Amino acid sequence: xxxxxxxxxxxxxxxxxxxxxxxxxxxxxxxxxxxxxxxxxxxxxxxxxxxxxxxxxxxxxxxxxxxxxxxxxxxxxxxxxxxxxxxxxxxxxxxxxxxxxxxxxxxxxxxxxxxxxxxxxxxxxxxxxxxxxxxxxxxxxxxxxxxxxxxxxxxxxxxxxxxxxxxxxxxxxx
Numbered sequence: 550x551x552x553x554x555x556x557x558x559x560x561x562x563x564x565x566x567x568x569x570x571x572x573x574x575x576x577x578x579x580x581x582x583x584x585x586x587x588x589x590x591x592x593x594x595x596x597x598x599x600x601x602x603x604x605x606x607x608x609x610x611x612x613x614x615x616x617x618x619x620x621x622x623x624x625x626x627x628x629x630x631x632x633x634x635x636x637x638x639x640x641x642x643x644x645x646x647x648x649x650x651x652x653x654x655x656x657x658x659x660x661x662x663x664x665x666x667x668x669x670x671x672x673x674x675x676x677x678x679x680x681x682x683x684x685x686x687x688x689x690x691x692x693x694x695x696x697x698x699x700x701x702x703x704x705x706x707x708x709x710x711x712x713x714x715x716x717x718x719x720x721x722x723x
Contacts, residue, residue: 564705573705574700575642576632579673580621582691583629586677587667589618594670632689632701636709639678639687652687656680660699 580586594613596606630649633640640651658681664674675696678687692698 590667
């Protein structure tokens with residue numbers, strides 16, 4: 550009998566055609582993208598001593614800073630930027646939905662994560678999208694759960710490159 554070895558092949562995204570641009574994910578920037586949000590994060594992390602598993606600074610400053618944090622959150626979601634990942638690009642969108650900056654997935658070589666002061670409290674960081682020369686093509690400030698979104702972007706990039714390579718091979722056959 551012949552031995553059959555399984556080969557894992559990336560599966561296409563359901564409902565997404567390689568010839569059309571489709572939104573994969575939209576992420577709203579956290580309050581860690583703003584100076585005020587980062588200041589709140591610094592204050593909330595300023596006393597690392599814990600009582601019953603809670604930082605003393607959270608016990609002291611949590612309630613007084615809560616309204617300011619909520620206001621920052623609401624303003625950020627209403628008037629702030631958001632980040633859109635499609636099967637072709639990563640873009641920064643304005644509150645009205647206009648594309649402010651854009652980078653093609655094919656132009657992404659690597660994505661660096663930079664946690665600025667005060668962002669750790671809100672589990673956020675800046676994503677720096679680097680081109681093949683190592684230059685910063687696009688910066689996404691205050692991305693919540695940045696490691697997860699970084700991985701999604703890199704997976705979409707890999708899928709885009711593989712799809713383009715496959716389409717080029719198919720067109721050569723014709």
